[in-house]
Amino acid sequence: MNGLHIMQKKLTSLICQLAVLALATGTAEAHAQLQSASPTVGATVAAAPAQLTLTFSERLERGYSRAEVRGPGGRVDAGVTISGNVMRVGLKHLAPGTYQVDWRVLSVDTHKTEGSYSFTVGK
Amino acid sequence: MTMHILRVAGLTGAFVLLHATAAGAHCFIGGRFFPATLNVDDPCVADELSLPTVTTFRDGGDPSTREVDISGEFSKRITSTFGISVAGTWTHLRPRGEPSVNGFQNIETTFKTQFYTNAPHEFVLSAALSVEWGGTGSKSVGADSFSTLTPTVYFGKGFGDLPAGFGALRAFSLTGQIGYAVPTQSQSLTGEIDPDTGLAVSAPNPQFLQFGTTLQYSLPYLKASVVDLGLPEFANQLIPLVEFNLQTPIANASGSDAVTTGTVNPGIIWVGGKYQIGAEAIIPINRASGSGPGAIAQLHIYLDDLFPTTLGRPLLGE
Numbered sequence: 457m458n459g460l461h462i463m464q465k466k467l468t469s470l471i472c473q474l475a476v477l478a479l480a481t482g483t484a485e486a487h488a489q490l491q492s493a494s495p496t497v498g499a500t501v502a503a504a505p506a507q508l509t510l511t512f513s514e515r516l517e518r519g520y521s522r523a524e525v526r527g528p529g530g531r532v533d534a535g536v537t538i539s540g541n542v543m544r545v546g547l548k549h550l551a552p553g554t555y556q557v558d559w560r561v562l563s564v565d566t567h568k569t570e571g572s573y574s575f576t577v578g579k
Numbered sequence: 580m581t582m583h584i585l586r587v588a589g590l591t592g593a594f595v596l597l598h599a600t601a602a603g604a605h606c607f608i609g610g611r612f613f614p615a616t617l618n619v620d621d622p623c624v625a626d627e628l629s630l631p632t633v634t635t636f637r638d639g640g641d642p643s644t645r646e647v648d649i650s651g652e653f654s655k656r657i658t659s660t661f662g663i664s665v666a667g668t669w670t671h672l673r674p675r676g677e678p679s680v681n682g683f684q685n686i687e688t689t690f691k692t693q694f695y696t697n698a699p700h701e702f703v704l705s706a707a708l709s710v711e712w713g714g715t716g717s718k719s720v721g722a723d724s725f726s727t728l729t730p731t732v733y734f735g736k737g738f739g740d741l742p743a744g745f746g747a748l749r750a751f752s753l754t755g756q757i758g759y760a761v762p763t764q765s766q767s768l769t770g771e772i773d774p775d776t777g778l779a780v781s782a783p784n785p786q787f788l789q790f791g792t793t794l795q796y797s798l799p800y801l802k803a804s805v806v807d808l809g810l811p812e813f814a815n816q817l818i819p820l821v822e823f824n825l826q827t828p829i830a831n832a833s834g835s836d837a838v839t840t841g842t843v844n845p846g847i848i849w850v851g852g853k854y855q856i857g858a859e860a861i862i863p864i865n866r867a868s869g870s871g872p873g874a875i876a877q878l879h880i881y882l883d884d885l886f887p888t889t890l891g892r893p894l895l896g897e
Contacts, residue, residue: 498807
């Protein structure tokens with residue numbers, strides 16, 4: 457067995473140990489993904505909601521997570537509160553129309569994620 | 580020849596350094612997540628580990644040989660936009676009517692930069708120089724004695740920026756790569772002796788154009804950005820996709836037996852919070868690409884999620 461083969465075996469062993477270590481470590485956080493929303497992503501609701509609720513897969517950093525809601529008449533969001541992995545966005549009175557939600561969050565392990573979706577308030 | 584290769588490498592390196600811009604951890608571009616695909620490399624730099632990737636297929640020889648590859652790749656960000664990966668493959672060959680052969684392929688190192696990111700349009704571009712280090716693998720499984728340099732450009736494009744009227748089509752995305760493989764030796768000895776001249780026979784080492792693309796349909800994106808259909812959570816973590824790979828000899832191919840080869844790989848990736856699992860069929864596009872369908876499966880680990888403050892962050896800067 458030459459030196460290269462010994463090196464390759466050692467490298468393989470190292471990578472395998474890294475994989476086992478990685479899979480055995482279950483406590484770390486991950487990127488915060490939108491798990492559910494109310495009103496639901498893409499939904500049409502009959503009555504104008506007073507609040508938007510976004511639930512994420514990870515806990516959020518309060519000072520670095522935000523959301524904006526825009527409709528036919530401009531911005532309608534009125535303050536954000538965060539508790540754990542849930543973000544609540546107060547809403548002004550929503551006239552019938554389609555509204556876009558843009559969110560940008562920082563999970564507690566410092567990963568940034570962002571996304572957007574729309575919902576419609578029926579006429 | 581060597582000067583030409585060094586010039587290509589130098590230009591790639593200069594291009595890479597001049598165009599570096601900000602990027603995030605694994606492959607999130609705006610609201611789009613591009614998963615690590617099994618054949619075509621994803622268009623981002625990241626801290627990740629693909630281990631194992633298991634591939635089985637029958638090659639294009641006549642008679643064909645059953646090949647099983649078990650490979651691993653470790654990718655590490657040096658800065659937020661520049662990373663290095665090291666890959667190795669162990670190969671098991673089972674020729675018809677002959678003893679099996681095992682051994683390692685050459686070690687491969689890739690230097691990659693993510694030089695353009697446009698989050699609103701879910702668009703990303705990267706460039707890389709891959710080096711297959713000749714002589715680090717076993718000749719018994721076909722590892723070359725010479726090195727090969729492959730400058731490659733990668734792209735990713737999500738279609739979430741299409742007008743709302745496109746509905747569920749906005750969950751589609753494309754990724755791809757195009758590279759040019761340049762061997763560091765223009766020809767190699769075949770190990771045969773010409774019976775007429777008594778001289779060693781040599782064969783050219785062709786230069787190849789390599790092309791790959793993936794078409795993906797992201798159910799996670801559909802749920803979070805287009806419409807929540809109320810599917811079971813497991814289904815909301817699936818990304819069905821088709822990968823297409825092609826390589827064709829471009830230069831120095833005269834006198835060699837190199838021809839255009841490629842595969843079409845339909846499959847699916849399940850995306851979890853800290854790792855993903857993918858599986859695909861391998862369908863050769865012609866006889867030279869293989870004598871029947873094969874399969875590939877991969878466990879891919881997001882090191883930036885598992886070790887966000889140590890192994891999973893860039894060595895320098897953010």
